[in-house]
Amino acid sequence: MATTLLEVENLTVRFPRLAAVQDLSFSVGVGETLAIVGESGSGKSITALALMRLVPPPGRITGGSIRFDGRELTALPDAAMRKVRGAEIAMIFQEPMTSLNPVLTIGRQIGETVRLHEGVSRRIARARAIELLDLVRIPEPHRRVDDYPHQLSGGMRQRVMIAMAVICRPKLLIADEPTTALDVTIQAQVLALLDNLRRELSMGLLLITHDLGIVGQWADRVVVMYASRKVEEGSPDAILDAPWHPYTQGLMAASPRHAGDLHYRRTPLVEIPGSITSAFGETGCPFVPRCALAEARCREVVPPPLSLGDHLVACVRHDPFKEAADVALAG
Amino acid sequence: MSNGTRVLKALRRSTLQAIPTLGVILVLNFFLLRLAPGDAAEVMAGEQGVATEESMAAMRKLFGLDIPVLDQFVAYINNLLHFSLGYSPRYGMQVEDLIAQRLPGSILLMGVALVFALGIGIFIGTVMARYVGRLPDRILSVVSLVFYSVPGFWIGLMMVVLFSVTLGWLPSGSDQTIGADYSGLEWLWDRVSHLILPALSLSLVFIAIYARLTRASMLESQGQDYVRTAAAKGLSPRAITFRHVLRNALLPVTTMAGLHFGTLLGGAVVVETVFSWPGLGRLAFESIMRRDFNVLLGILLLSSILVMIANVITDLVQAWLDPRIEVR
Secondary structure, three states: OOOOEEEEEEEEEEEEEEEEEEEEOOOOOOOEEEEEEOOOOOOOOHHHHEEEEOOOOOOOOEEEEEEEOOOEHHOHHHHHHHHEOOOEEEEEEEOOOOOOOOOOOOOHHHHHHHHHHHHOOHHHHHHHHHHHHHOOOOOHHHHOOOEEEEHHHHHHHHHHHHHHOOOOOEEEEEEEOOOOOOOHHHHHHHHHHHHHHHHHHHOOEEEEOHHHHHHHHHHOOEEEEEEEEEEEOOOOOHHHOOOHHHHHHHHHHHHOOOOOOOOOOOOOOOOOOHHHHHHHOOOOOHHHHOOOOOHHHHOOOOOEEEOOOEEOOOOOOHHHHHHHHHHHOOO | OOOHHHHHHHHHHHHHHHHHHHHHHHHHHHHHHHOOOOHHHHHHHHHHOOOHHHHHHHHHHHHHOOHHHHHHHHHHHHHHOOOOOOOOOOEEEEEHHHHHHHHHHHHHHHHHHHHHHHHHHHHHHHHHHOOOOOOOHHHHHHHHHHHHHHHHHHHHHHHHHHHHHHHHOOOOOOOOOOOOOOOOOHHHHHHHHHHHHHHHHHHHHHHHHHHHHHHHHHHHHHOHHHHHHHHHHOOOHHHHHHHHHHHHHHHHHHHHHHHHHHHHHHHHHHHHHHHOOHHHHHHHHHHHHHHHHHHHHHHHHHHHHHHHHHHHHHHHHHHHHOOOOOOO
C-alpha cells in the first residue's frame, strides 16, 4: 500500500443521548479509494463530517485521533482547520439539489473556494471555474458558468459539486453518497469521473455509500460499519465474495442478484430481520438483536477486531487464525 | 437569461398589471368619499357660525357640488385626463400644486423611516440569529416585542418628552427651524435633527417586524445543506452568514417591506400630525376634517400610485435577489 495519507484511530463521536461513531479506526493511503459501507444510521456520514470537524452540534468528537498528512486534526485550532477544509480535504454531499446555494451562480460558488484559499482575483477565479467545469465535462462551460443551480440537472449539479471540491487540488476527497440522488446511468458517469480525478490529481478518495454494487467496481478497500462501529474490513473481493461477519453476510444475501430468478417471483429476497435501532443500549455486539448466530457470549463484550492479512472482522464467533489453520489442515 | 433581462421583464409585467388596478381605485375612491356625511360648504358654514341658504348654495356652486354626483365624476375624470387634480377652494390653489409642496416632505420621512426599519431591523435580526437562545437574543427579543406592541405615536411622544423637553437635544416638531437662515453643514444638521424623531417613531414597529422576520428566516437558512457546503469549503462563520445565509434570508423580508409600504403611509398620517411635519399625511387628515374632497382624492390617488410603484420595486428587487423567480 502507498504512503498513509489519513490515519483514523479509535474515533468516537457522541451526541447527548447516543454515540454516533465508536472506536472507529481506518486509514486511507495516497491515491487510494476506501469505501465505507453501512445502512442509514450506521454512523458513516457522521464519520465523514467528523474528519472535516463539522459534526453538527450538540454532537462532538469525544475521543480518538485523526492524523492527516502529518498533522493531528482533532487538536488543530479552528482557523487552521478552516485552511484544511476545501484546500486539503474536500467534501461532496449527498444532495446536489440542496447543497448548492440557489441564489449564487455556479461560477461564483466554484470560484469562491479558490479565492478563499489562494487569494486570487475574481477574474482568475472565474477562469479557473470554467476550467474546472470543463474538467468535470460540463458542455459549454463558458456559458454554464453564469447559470444558477436550478437551471442544471441533478447530474450536472453533482458535477458542479465535484468541480467545487477539487478546484484547490485537495489531497483527500470525501464523497458522502455522491450518487444516491442520481439515476443509474448518471451514477456510473459520476463515479467514473471521480475515479479519473483521483488518478489525475492523485487524491485519496473516501467513498461513503450504502450501494454495494459501487464498492466492487471502484474501491481498493472496504470498511463495513454497523451501529457506529466497524464490523469488517478488507479488499472488495474478500468482502463481496467471502464475507466473515454475519451482518456482511446478511447484506450480501439481501443484495438483488440478476442471475436466475430475476424478479424474486419464486423465492423471496432475503432480508436481515429487525432494524438498526435495536442496537441502542446493547452492551455486547451491536448486531446481537438481529443475528441468527448470536450466542450468550456475544452479549457480554463488544467483540474486538481480529485480522488475518488485510481482512479484519469483529465477531466472537469468527477466529480467522483458527479457520485458516483448519483450512490448512484440511488441505 | 441574464439578470438584466429578467429584471426588465418583471418591470413590464408589473406596469401592465398596474393600469386596471388604478382604474378601480379611482372609481372606488370617488364614490366612497361621497358616502361621508356633510360637504365642504357645510364645514365652512359651521366654522363661520352664520350662513344663509343663499350663501350655502353659492358656495356649493363655486365648489362644483351643485351638480349630480355622476356629472361630478365625469368632470373629475375629465380633469384627470387633462392632468389636473382639481381646485381646492379651501387653500385657494390647484390640488396638484398643493400636493407637490407636501410630497417631498412625506417621501423624505417615509424613505428615511424605511431605511431605518430595514437597516436596523435586519441588523438586529442577524445579531439575534447568531446568538440564538443566548443573552443578546433574549434581550433583543424583549426589546423588539416592546417596539411591536406599543403604538408608534406614543413612543414618539415619549421620545419628544425625553430628547426635546428633558434633554433638549432634538427639536420636537416641524421639518426645519422656522425663520433660521442656515447654510451648508448647519442647514444639513438642522434638517437631519428634525428628521430623526419622526422617522424613528414611524419605523419602530417595522424595525420590530423585520428583526423577528430576519431572525426566523436566518435560522431557517442556517440549517440548509448549502450552508454545510460553504463550511466544507473552509469559509469562516462570518463569511457564511453574510455571503450565504443572509442573502437567502432577505427574500421574505423584501416581500414584507413591499407590502408594508401602504401601512407606512397610514402611519405617516399619525406621525406627521404628532410632529407637525409638513407632509401629505397631515394634509390628508386636515382635508378629511374639512371635507375637501378634491385634495383628498388627489392624495388617495397619489398614495395608490406610490404603493403600486413600491410593489413594482419589490418585484424588481425580488427578481434581482432570487434567480429562481421566473417572469411569465
